[in-house]
Amino acid sequence: MLTNPETKYRPFVSPIELPDRKWPSRRLAKAPRWLSTDLRDGNQALANPMDVERKLRFYDMLIACGFKEIEVAFPSASQIEFDFVRALMEQGRIPEDVTIQVLTQSRADLIARTFESLVGARKAIVHLYNATAPLFRRVVFGMERHEIVDLAVSGVTAMLEESRKQPGTDWTFEYSPETFCFTEPDFALEICERVLDVWQPTAERPAILNLPATVEVAMPNVYADQIEWFCRHISRRDAVIISVHPHNDRGTAVASAEQALLAGADRVEGCLFGNGERTGNVDLVTLALNLYTQGIDPGLSFPSIRDVVKTVEYCNGLPVHPRHPYAGELVHTAFSGSHQDAIRKGFAAHERRNDGVWEMPYLPVDPADIGESYEAVIRVNSQSGKGGVAWVIEQDKGLKLPRAMQVDFSRRVQLLADSTKRELMAEDIWKEFVHAYHVDDIESFELVDYEGGFRRSVGAERVFTGRIRHRERDVAVTGRGNGLVSATLSAIADAFGVTLNVLDYQEHALRRGTDAKAAAYLQCVRPDGTQVFGVGIDDDVAAATVKAVLSAASASG
Ligand SMILES: CC(=O)SCCNC(=O)CCNC(=O)[C@H](O)C(C)(C)COP(=O)(O)OP(=O)(O)OC[C@H]1O[C@@H](n2cnc3c(N)ncnc32)[C@H](O)[C@@H]1OP(=O)(O)O
Numbered sequence: 353m354l355t356n357p358e359t360k361y362r363p364f365v366s367p368i369e370l371p372d373r374k375w376p377s378r379r380l381a382k383a384p385r386w387l388s389t390d391l392r393d394g395n396q397a398l399a400n401p402m403d404v405e406r407k408l409r410f411y412d413m414l415i416a417c418g419f420k421e422i423e424v425a426f427p428s429a430s431q432i433e434f435d436f437v438r439a440l441m442e443q444g445r446i447p448e449d450v451t452i453q454v455l456t457q458s459r460a461d462l463i464a465r466t467f468e469s470l471v472g473a474r475k476a477i478v479h480l481y482n483a484t485a486p487l488f489r490r491v492v493f494g495m496e497r498h499e500i501v502d503l504a505v506s507g508v509t510a511m512l513e514e515s516r517k518q519p520g521t522d523w524t525f526e527y528s529p530e531t532f533c534f535t536e537p538d539f540a541l542e543i544c545e546r547v548l549d550v551w552q553p554t555a556e557r558p559a560i561l562n563l564p565a566t567v568e569v570a571m572p573n574v575y576a577d578q579i580e581w582f583c584r585h586i587s588r589r590d591a592v593i594i595s596v597h598p599h600n601d602r603g604t605a606v607a608s609a610e611q612a613l614l615a616g617a618d619r620v621e622g623c624l625f626g627n628g629e630r631t632g633n634v635d636l637v638t639l640a641l642n643l644y645t646q647g648i649d650p651g652l653s654f655p656s657i658r659d660v661v662k663t664v665e666y667c668n669g670l671p672v673h674p675r676h677p678y679a680g681e682l683v684h685t686a687f688s689g690s691h692q693d694a695i696r697k698g699f700a701a702h703e704r705r706n707d708g709v710w711e712m713p714y715l716p717v718d719p720a721d722i723g724e725s726y727e728a729v730i731r732v733n734s735q736s737g738k739g740g741v742a743w744v745i746e747q748d749k750g751l752k753l754p755r756a757m758q759v760d761f762s763r764r765v766q767l768l769a770d771s772t773k774r775e776l777m778a779e780d781i782w783k784e785f786v787h788a789y790h791v792d793d794i795e796s797f798e799l800v801d802y803e804g805g806f807r808r809s810v811g812a813e814r815v816f817t818g819r820i821r822h823r824e825r826d827v828a829v830t831g832r833g834n835g836l837v838s839a840t841l842s843a844i845a846d847a848f849g850v851t852l853n854v855l856d857y858q859e860h861a862l863r864r865g866t867d868a869k870a871a872a873y874l875q876c877v878r879p880d881g882t883q884v885f886g887v888g889i890d891d892d893v894a895a896a897t898v899k900a901v902l903s904a905a906s907a908s909g
């Protein structure tokens with residue numbers, strides 16, 4: 353790279369002075385009109401453009417998501433494009449409330465072919481573009497300003513004439529001064545006014561003026577100024593829909609679109625997950641879900657975002673990044689301990705509050721709203737903490753480990769993660785749990801049977817009587833205590849010489865993850881001061897308690 357990039361690159365400096373700009377202090381309160389250009393701008397950027405089968409599949413999904421305006425093709429570009437438009441109409445695939453849009457250059461033959469593709473359409477938007485910026489005037493067209501105006505005017509006039517040959521169709525016209533964002537504002541305004549002079553739109557039959565950031569050359573605030581300036585200066589503002597079409601060359605297309613809406617735009621053109629030329633068009637999924645998570649109905653719906661991703665990946669032949677906003681397969685997942693801790697506490701608080709309001713640390717959207725499961729919210733590796741491990745055990749097996757046991761178990765999981773050097777799946781964690789706490793471990797102490805839990809003896813004392821298998825031997829045991837835990841511990845101490853003092857005992861009913869109905873947890877201290885933990889899981893809470901004692905004893909036996 354150059355040490356003096358100023359010798360090669362010139363900053364984009366907008367000539368617009370807008371000291372009384374209004375957009376910075378506005379808030380978005382409603383969704384714009386959306387136009388998906390996946391099948392046109394997205395498609396033209398693919399190494400292998402979609403065939404009719406893939407286009408139909410994409411189109412059906414766009415309809416299912418709720419798009420009402422879809423740019424379906426550049427019909428004069430190829431036979432596939434032309435045939436696709438015909439297929440939509442001949443197969444009756446355009447719902448009443450959906451309008452298809454097609455794009456053309458400002459060339460008479462291409463315009464004629466474009467209208468030919470639409471014969472028989474109930475309604476359609478025909479979109480004509482030509483570049484207007486100085487660089488393009490000079491390099492691409494070799495034309496002066498007035499010649500570029502003539503190019504646009506001849507094209508939009510041809511559109512009008514072609515449309516008159518098909519009076520049965522309800523036509524809407526759209527014009528894009530391509531490269532708007534680096535066109536002189538007065539020239540962009542002049543050419544759009546001349547286009548409107550031809551079309552004579554009204555408030556009842558508006559035209560669409562689409563102001564693209566064809567190549568993103570400045571920060572979103574600059575684009576917003578351009579849009580606000582244009583909205584203020586265009587005549588017949590009530591007879592035009594101002595549309596924006598931001599590309600993502602600087603990585604700020606979403607911000608550009610949002611700020612352009614603040615600045616007065618009514619409509620946004622873009623693609624799902626930001627496909628499109630170079631770094632892509634603005635990502636409509638992100639824009640829509642940004643609105644949704646501000647409590648605004650976006651007018652689009654993604655009840656299974658995973659299915660949308662799969663369809664888009666199939667049709668485009670391109671992957672959606674795992675970190676893609678809202679849709680990436682990792683974006684609802686925390687691996688790191690402090691994030692996991694906060695999310696787990698957030699879910700607990702959410703359940704307690706029970707008011708339906710989403711206030712979740714680190715998770716801007718409820719994954720369930722877009723069809724994602726909570727299981728993937730927390731995944732465990734060597735960056736994880738006790739909260740994450742406890743979450744996985746709870747989601748997978750329904751066990752709510754007491755805090756001290758979480759600390760103990762997470763230490764073990766940490767060692768395992770370090771030694772395996774990989775993510776630990778729920779089954780790895782459960783295997784470690786079974787091993788660590790001797791769950792169903794016949795090498796240690798196993799409950800063979802016991803007598804109805806316990807019976808009252810003299811005074812408040814309780815008696816535990818049962819048989820315990822230890823090292824392949826069944827041993828009859830009896831113990832007394834002021835409860836089941838102490839009676840069982842006393843039986844173990846008498847029969848096997850294992851002495852444990854209880855620090856904490858907890859139990860709960862199980863809701864999911866296992867057929868068993870109860871879980872019991874024991875935290876004990878040995879005579880040498882070290883702590884051991886036990887867990888018991890059973891249909892019956894008393895049996896779970898006894899098993900928890902045996903589990904703790906196993907750690908010492
Ligand atoms: C920013 C955007 O995304 S715009 C959309 C771009 N999409 C596409 O280009 C995909 C579909 N395009 C195509 O299939 C082809 O380019 C076609 C069918 C439109 C035209 O193909 P060709 O006739 O072979 O022309 P080609 O693309 O090579 O060259 C463009 C010519 O059109 C001219 N041109 C470019 N844009 C426009 C325009 N909007 N209006 C009128 N003329 C234009 C160029 O100046 C050039 O003219 P020249 O040959 O006199 O120098």
Ligand SMILES: CC(C)C(=O)C(=O)O
Nearest residue numbers: 481528530531564566
């Ligand atoms: C045709 C226009 C709208 C375009 O695709 C662009 O400027 O990026």
